[in-house]
Amino acid sequence: MKTGLALAALLAFSAAPAASEVQAAASVDANAAGVRIAPELYGQFAEQLGEGITNGIWVGEDSPIPNIRGYRADVVEALKALHVPVLRWPGGCYADTYHWRDGIGPRAKRPVTLNHWWGNNEENNAFGTHEYFDFAELIGARTFLSVNVGTATAGEAKDWVEYVTSPSRSTLAGLRRANGRDKPWKIDYAGIGNESWGCGGNLSAEQYAPLLRTYGTFVRQDHGPKIVAVGPSGDDYAWTEEIMKSHDKFDFLSLHYYTLPTGDWARKGAATGFSEAEWLATFAQTRRIDEMIARHSTIMDKADPGRKVALAVDEWGTWYDSAPGSTALRQENTLRDALVAATNFHIFQRHAERVRMANIAQIVNVLQAVLLTDGARMVRTPTFYAFLMYRPFQGGSALPVQVESPRLSAGATAVPALDVTAARGQDGSILLGLVNVDPDDSAAVDLSIAGVRGRRISGQLLTAPAMDSRNVFGAAEEVRPVPFGGARWSAGKLRVSMPAKSVVVLTLK
Numbered sequence: 001m002k003t004g005l006a007l008a009a010l011l012a013f014s015a016a017p018a019a020s021e022v023q024a025a026a027s028v029d030a031n032a033a034g035v036r037i038a039p040e041l042y043g044q045f046a047e048q049l050g051e052g053i054t055n056g057i058w059v060g061e062d063s064p065i066p067n068i069r070g071y072r073a074d075v076v077e078a079l080k081a082l083h084v085p086v087l088r089w090p091g092g093c094y095a096d097t098y099h100w101r102d103g104i105g106p107r108a109k110r111p112v113t114l115n116h117w118w119g120n121n122e123e124n125n126a127f128g129t130h131e132y133f134d135f136a137e138l139i140g141a142r143t144f145l146s147v148n149v150g151t152a153t154a155g156e157a158k159d160w161v162e163y164v165t166s167p168s169r170s171t172l173a174g175l176r177r178a179n180g181r182d183k184p185w186k187i188d189y190a191g192i193g194n195e196s197w198g199c200g201g202n203l204s205a206e207q208y209a210p211l212l213r214t215y216g217t218f219v220r221q222d223h224g225p226k227i228v229a230v231g232p233s234g235d236d237y238a239w240t241e242e243i244m245k246s247h248d249k250f251d252f253l254s255l256h257y258y259t260l261p262t263g264d265w266a267r268k269g270a271a272t273g274f275s276e277a278e279w280l281a282t283f284a285q286t287r288r289i290d291e292m293i294a295r296h297s298t299i300m301d302k303a304d305p306g307r308k309v310a311l312a313v314d315e316w317g318t319w320y321d322s323a324p325g326s327t328a329l330r331q332e333n334t335l336r337d338a339l340v341a342a343t344n345f346h347i348f349q350r351h352a353e354r355v356r357m358a359n360i361a362q363i364v365n366v367l368q369a370v371l372l373t374d375g376a377r378m379v380r381t382p383t384f385y386a387f388l389m390y391r392p393f394q395g396g397s398a399l400p401v402q403v404e405s406p407r408l409s410a411g412a413t414a415v416p417a418l419d420v421t422a423a424r425g426q427d428g429s430i431l432l433g434l435v436n437v438d439p440d441d442s443a444a445v446d447l448s449i450a451g452v453r454g455r456r457i458s459g460q461l462l463t464a465p466a467m468d469s470r471n472v473f474g475a476a477e478e479v480r481p482v483p484f485g486g487a488r489w490s491a492g493k494l495r496v497s498m499p500a501k502s503v504v505v506l507t508l509k
């Protein structure tokens with residue numbers, strides 16, 4: 001059922017027949033200087049969990065699955081197309097049990113360890129430091145290590161940084177060379193632990209803050225990585241207050257927020273076969289992050305008015321019920337996930353001044369993955385295509401946008417049917433992203449774009465027959481972008497006619 005915030009929109013709806021057209025409007029200020037969209041906003045996260053890395057990224061050099069030095073060739077090729085700006089590793093909860101020395105040297109001699117948080121699975125450590133940095137180089141991603149605070153020492157973290165980055169003749173740098181890598185790598189970002197309020201040690205903010213200062217001191221080093229402090233879970237504003245007291249000791253504050261259709265961890269909701277009500281509830285849940293970012297930012301502004309410290313939403317995405325007993329966190333990925341991804345891109349871009357990194361959980365086979373593999377087979381998920389469509393926004397300048405949209409009721413809350421983002425691309429083109437979450441009705445959106453008239457339009461559309469349409473192994477893709485011809489200039493405005501449950505990205509040149 002639709003409810004209107006604006007009376008005009010409400011009346012338009014009550015008068016409209018069942019399968020009607022959503023009428024919405026947006027204005028974009030293309031004269032504004034805009035705020036840089038850090039490419040890292042489109043980042044990824046890979047944890048040693050389920051088949052996220054083993055089988056998903058890494059199959060080993062001897063595998064019959066085509067590979068490049070052990071990394072799946074199909075996965076590498078697909079990820080290169082996304083221009084993955086940054087890849088966070090090795091966790092996640094796994095990070096706080098990970099000892100980096102277990103993952104270096106001849107693979108046959110690496111110890112078998114247990115993956116404490118994820119089913120106590122045996123981990124042969126075949127994918128370790130060299131494999132991570134080599135893989136990041138292969139796909140062109142910046143590097144982001146989460147260091148172990150929960151079960152290791154600041155010294156262990158310091159040694160890891162030295163091993164990876166030192167050009168010297170120190171014993172650790174020599175060990176790296178002996179293990180096959182002469183040139184140091186760069187660590188772009190280092191997370192000081194993960195979820196220290198939970199799996200990272202169940203600490204209070206007061207207990208974590210001194211650890212952050214100590215580990216940060218030894219990890220940062222000269223020309224070292226930018227430091228990412230463990231930030232709040234969702235709407236824990238008290239955590240942000242406390243950690244921001246040490247704001248001169250770090251560069252990013254992380255924020256973790258997962259979208260559960262029901263908002264209930266005991267019964268999250270199904271990945272497929274859900275109702276319209278659950279579809280809308282998912283968008284209501286995902287949009288909660290907008291307010292969270294705004295409120296955390298306000299708290300951060302008090303300690304750091306110059307906005308030197310950024311927010312890194314370094315875990316986000318959908319999380320559905322998995323098979324009973326399974327710890328692999330594998331889930332299906334449907335058209336709904338693509339619209340959730342696009343909605344989040346819009347929110348992050350709206351807050352681009354503060355949000356300068358975001359890492360979806362997780363890159364392959366885990367939660368809202370961009371790729372799924374099954375033996376030698378791989379599919380690009382609807383979420384993959386959302387990332388692909390929004391790729392041109394990386395490094396652009398976010399422009400101010402006002403949207404007037406009717407709202408769709410989602411239980412106790414209501415979600416706008418339409419959402420719009422805009423940016424000036426690095427080549428000067430104007431980029432527009434539009435999401436219509438109405439599961440039934442198409443939308444007509446009138447865009448006034450100050451400073452832009454009559455430019456040549458090209459576009460792409462992502463939609464599918466059902467809310468839970470998805471791409472399955474061994475069949476033609478059901479959800480993939482197609483050229484879009486539904487936008488035209490009329491009386492100085494851009495009118496976009498888009499189908500129900502769809503995403504459109506337009507380029508105006």
Ligand code: AHR
Binds near residue numbers: 093195315367
């Ligand atoms: O992404 C899955 C898990 O979610 C991560 O290990 C943890 O950081 C979070 O709770």
